Amino acid sequence: MTDATAPITQDVLTLPRKLPDGPINLIGLTRDGLRDALLAAGTPEKQAKMRTGQVWQWLYQKGVRDFGDMTNLSKDYRALLADHFTIEIPQVVSKQVSSDGTRKYLVRIAGGHEVETVYIPEEDRGTLCISSQVGCTLTCSFCHTGTQKLVRNLTPAEIIGQVMMARDDLGEWPEPGRNPKNETRLLSNIVLMGMGEPLYNFENVRDAMKIAMDPEGISLSRRRITLSTSGVVPEIARTATEIGCLLAVSFHATEDATRDKLVPINKRWNIAELLDALKAYPKASNSERITFEYVMLKDVNDSDADAHRLVELIKDIPAKVNLIPFNPWPGAPYERSSNNRIRAFANIIYQAGYASPIRTPRGEDIMAACGQLKSATERARKSRAQIAAEAGI
Numbered sequence: 001m002t003d004a005t006a007p008i009t010q011d012v013l014t015l016p017r018k019l020p021d022g023p024i025n026l027i028g029l030t031r032d033g034l035r036d037a038l039l040a041a042g043t044p045e046k047q048a049k050m051r052t053g054q055v056w057q058w059l060y061q062k063g064v065r066d067f068g069d070m071t072n073l074s075k076d077y078r079a080l081l082a083d084h085f086t087i088e089i090p091q092v093v094s095k096q097v098s099s100d101g102t103r104k105y106l107v108r109i110a111g112g113h114e115v116e117t118v119y120i121p122e123e124d125r126g127t128l129c130i131s132s133q134v135g136c137t138l139t140c141s142f143c144h145t146g147t148q149k150l151v152r153n154l155t156p157a158e159i160i161g162q163v164m165m166a167r168d169d170l171g172e173w174p175e176p177g178r179n180p181k182n183e184t185r186l187l188s189n190i191v192l193m194g195m196g197e198p199l200y201n202f203e204n205v206r207d208a209m210k211i212a213m214d215p216e217g218i219s220l221s222r223r224r225i226t227l228s229t230s231g232v233v234p235e236i237a238r239t240a241t242e243i244g245c246l247l248a249v250s251f252h253a254t255e256d257a258t259r260d261k262l263v264p265i266n267k268r269w270n271i272a273e274l275l276d277a278l279k280a281y282p283k284a285s286n287s288e289r290i291t292f293e294y295v296m297l298k299d300v301n302d303s304d305a306d307a308h309r310l311v312e313l314i315k316d317i318p319a320k321v322n323l324i325p326f327n328p329w330p331g332a333p334y335e336r337s338s339n340n341r342i343r344a345f346a347n348i349i350y351q352a353g354y355a356s357p358i359r360t361p362r363g364e365d366i367m368a369a370c371g372q373l374k375s376a377t378e379r380a381r382k383s384r385a386q387i388a389a390e391a392g393i
């Protein structure tokens with residue numbers, strides 16, 4: 001565990017021409033940003049491309065955190081880097097391991113805020129669920145994060161830093177002098193399904209995912225990254241064109257009246273508008289289907305009629321439906337649908353020709369399952385009574 005009291009370096013997102021006082025964190029800069037920073041620190045123009053590549057590989061392929069370890073750089077150049085820059089990722093405040101192997105990290109970022117990151121090991125892969133905001137501006141009535149005010153967007157360093165922190169904990173950087181491991185990766189997939197709405201922090205999420213995908217670094221395929229949105233319609237197309245990752249949509253209801261209550265952003269962009277954006281999604285194809293996430297809430301959205309309507313609504317979209325049994329949290333105004341109900345619902349969708357896996361809740365004993373994340377330090381936005389009233393219960 002890292003020392004939780006150590007100071008945290010502020011990330012600089014837009015670099016001025018001259019370097020500001022105090023060190024700049026190199027983590028989270030795009031390749032162009034890194035090049036600009038190295039130039040501003042005095043790297044000769046002629047060397048800029050080579051130096052950028054070298055430093056990038058140390059940071060993201062080898063996971064090095066100390067300029068002194070960048071052994072293919074001259075001593076003088078290492079000293080220059082150390083004078084101007086730092087290499088900082090968020091600090092792990094605590095780690096809990098579930099009986100099913102799921103790891104939940106509480107991560108501290110600048111300003112003393114906290115977010116949660118969850119690692120879910122599976123037989124042939126491992127998925128890291130990362131957060132994009134502290135809290136959330138949206139108020140989905142079944143989501144624990146939705147009861148917490150938005151505090152701020154995470155920076156690219158804080159987003160990619162969650163991936164680097166998990167690789168540290170999993171011991172997944174190559175040994176010094178060795179090439180990156182080629183066997184099945186422990187951290188093979190990323191889902192942007194932690195705290196926050198990633199499409200309300202688009203640029204930072206994009207820059208961080210570009211770093212994750214860069215072939216000279218962490219090198220995850222774009223098909224191994226899934227971004228989940230509650231339905232921020234105007235930003236959906238950019239996810240395909242500017243990031244290129246897979247898309248998941250928190251659908252959760254088949255009629256506007258119900259979706260208005262569950263996913264209030266529906267009042268801004270309703271089901272029809274959301275479906276139009278998904279039909280136009282540039283990357284959707286049979287090999288890159290859009291995932292429709294559907295939380296199973298007892299007597300709210302789980303009837304046979306709902307399942308039939310859902311199939312009808314998605315019929316022109318390359319889609320699969322991921323059914324998520326509701327994960328309870330203290331004060332939640334809903335109950336999980338019964339296993340029989342969930343199976344019957346899944347079956348209707350399957351019969352209509354769509355994959356309809358039921359997501360097994362992971363890490364429930366440590367409150368790490370979908371929708372259970374919330375940082376204990378931030379002030380709650382709503383009381384239990386308010387949550388219930390707004391959900392119309």
Ligand code: SAH
Pocket residue numbers: 140142143144192193194195196197198228229230249250251293294295324325326327328329370371372
């Ligand atoms: N803000 C984004 C991503 C984070 S939530 C979004 O809403 O899509 C990741 C998924 O978990 C979403 O589909 C969300 O609707 C779902 N979820 C939220 N609370 C849940 C809960 N209590 N039980 C089950 N799933 C939940």
Ligand code: SF4
Pocket residue numbers: 136137138139140143144145146147194195196197230250
């Ligand atoms: Fe925010 Fe997603 Fe939770 Fe809705 S489900 S409150 S968008 S984190």
